[in-house]
Amino acid sequence: MVHLKVNGSAQAFDGDPDMPLLWYLRDILGFTGTKFGCGMALCGACTVLENGKAIRSCSTPMKQLEGREITTIEGISTHGPHAVQRAWAAVNVPQCGYCQTGQIMQAISLLSSKPHPTDADIDDEMSGNICRCGTYQRIRAAIKEAAKERA
């Protein structure tokens, strides 16, 4: 039995301990905002926060999560959109949108460690997240926008 918190609520999991967090979130808890893109920690679509830091949920087995706090896109803000989501909308980042929740989670993680990231910081942090529609230039702009807003 694995005990963890997801978006603030206590959960207990007694399924296959090897099940990746991604499928627990999506298929069992129904938090489908976290996406499946590769299953191999190659694309970032499945990014969530573990104790505030970005991780790839597709490659994090449940057995590693005892006592951890997981935040998904559904849990990043209790009242209205998060500053990063607002910046995303202001810059009109999404095309198909499928990668964007993972991108947003990664950006939140970046901004929490580096509130004023440089271009190089952004490249470093965000290059693990693929956007097949090619919205990278807007993602960079939105991160800067969010950084400004938080300042």
Place this chain on the structure above:
Amino acid sequence: MITLEKASEDFAVVNVTRRSFLQGALSASAFVLCVAKAPLLAKAAGNVAPGSVSPSIDATAFHPSIFLGIQPDGTVLIVAHRTEMGNGVRTSLPRIIADELDADWSRVKVIQGDGDERYGSQDTDGSHSVREFFDTLRETGATARLMLVRAAAQQWGVPEAQCEADPVHVVSHKASNRTIGYGELAALAAKQPVPKKEELKLKSPSEWRYIGKPAPGYDVTDVCAGKPLFGMDVRVDGMLYAAIAHPPVLGGKVKSVDDSATLKLKGVKQTIPIDPFTPPHHFQPLGGVAVIADNTWSAFKGRDALKIEWDNGAHVVYNSPDYKKQLQETARQPGKVVHTIGDPDAAFSKGGKLIEAEYYAPHLAHASMEPPVAVADVQGEKVTVWSPTQNPQGVQEEVAKKLGLKKENVTCHVTFLGGGFGRKSKPDYAVEAAVLSKTTGKPVKVVWSREDDIKFDYFHSVAAMYIKAAVDDKGMPKAWLQRSVFPPISSTFDKDAVYGSDGEMSLGWNVIPFDVPNFRSENGKAVNHVRIGWLRSVANIYHAFAVQSFANELAYAANRDPYDYLLALIGSGHVIDAKQPPDVAAKYPYDTARLRHVARLAADKANWGRKKSGNGWGMGIAVHRSFLTYVASVVEVEVDQSGAVRIPNVYTAVDAGIVANPEMVRSQFEGAAVFGTSIARTGEITATNGVIDQSNFHNYPVARMNDAPVQVDVQIVESSAPPAGVGEPGVPPFVPALCNAIYAATGKRVRELPLARNGFA
């Protein structure tokens, strides 16, 4: 399918207020107009003569598609019948109606249309959406506006001429200073006869409030909130999950299967064999063995535990290096003539300097961010499918065919697509879900892993091209011969097809936009060994790569600046015979002056010539017209000693005629440069003994933030020409512009894609 461009279908607007629609989305007293395809309308109208279609058609016998409803509270509902996959159709199409309606955009609600042939074509391919529906959508909005104005005039007892839809969402009578809202008018408007087309007054472009004005995506907030919008997110009560072990080689069959380890796994329910297809494969499932489980992970794990012996069939002979040689060999031999201008043979025989080159571009996979996925629920004779699909009517058709049902019994709910790029117009995965739902008696969600997606795609074709030109003493071509060879898309529908279709030839090959007096295009035979499909801009990718690279080679051979030379090749600009069907040629003449204009815009913005190329820095230019849109790309590169390529800037200029939403056009072209970067840098799918070698993003890499262009500038030409495609045309010129830039920077010519095969990273 790739067909020749066509002008739009015939539609008529009908008042259908008295029918109930859209499962309660519209209230009973809403005013509802629909648009229906004229032939269907005539059919529904029975003996009503064509041309005199009357709005009093028996609505109970006629279930039309709806585009527009106005609720008594003033909410305007508009159905988006095309698929949203990042192309912005859920924003652009409704805004065209809202503009002519003079509706307040903040009070417009967009509803996604199910699959239904009454919408006309819903196949969201070939960058058709705005271009084909522009006039129809405007007429729909204008029809509703006129009916609202007439309703107001009637209510007030004043002449219609004194009423106008002004400022927005209301009709006003200036003389008496009265206004009345659309919602209040809905009931009375619904009673007005539908005006004839001739009575409508469409706005002039200067009056447009939304068309041509930038607007963010309608769904941007929901998307960023992670709402369950995508096919991957669909959850239905009692749903089971399936993963399928597909035959590793196309056409392979299961010889034997041992599922004992699979069935022991927690969460796994059963395994189900899926029949192999009967050739041609078309949109049929590939066959194999499905593992049914109560969650996706268990289904994947169960599949890994299957022990299957395959009978691989005839396509085990497919080995990419050998196949490449065959294609190249074929490209060196005379092929089937596609188009001839002047007398190229005579011109070549006159001698002069001969320049020739061969180009090669490998298979590509779509790799849309959301892998194929579908949920199907078969209940007796009725099937409901939820699927990210570019082709909902195709889903209905294929599922019906496979299960032996009527097409009308299959409902296809279109979800958002996490990217499509052409892959999701093939409904094989939805058919798989339907087959499994029928067998289990439960709703089933089929989830393709990334490995399934890459290994079992409908691949973009591999192609070999050969071009030769005889040039005069100024280096200008007097004769030009070009040959392309690739396994055609038609092989998916006709197993014996070996030549490119007219459609594929029209994608950048039958003619070139250059003033060359003697010209011939040819096409050689190639047999397919994998499923071939269409990928964002299709054959334009390799054709533009060859033609625009060759033009650049000619420039250097003539010792001229590549941009000046390109303008000289295009000439002064005029309408050329591009072998378009007559109605298309009339509406969209191929005017090389427009190509010249975008080349100038892009080069000027890039400040072409500001710095001398070489020493690892360079700019490249390419132009291409596809999907009726004219595009120029200028790419700037920096290449270091190790061959690492950085792309600091891309300058794109686009002439797509009237643009519905410039913001969406800009994103599409920014994205196209990134898509092109993936193709150029690392895009390559290969096969060994019929098995695809790549499987996930580690061996089929796509562009990431740190290797994508840093800044993509998009200039949109203001135009009054009819709207043309925007989703695809950004891709073809980008790849040769990049390769030309690399040549400028390094002196190394890339004739075979991807760059990774040429010592660049």
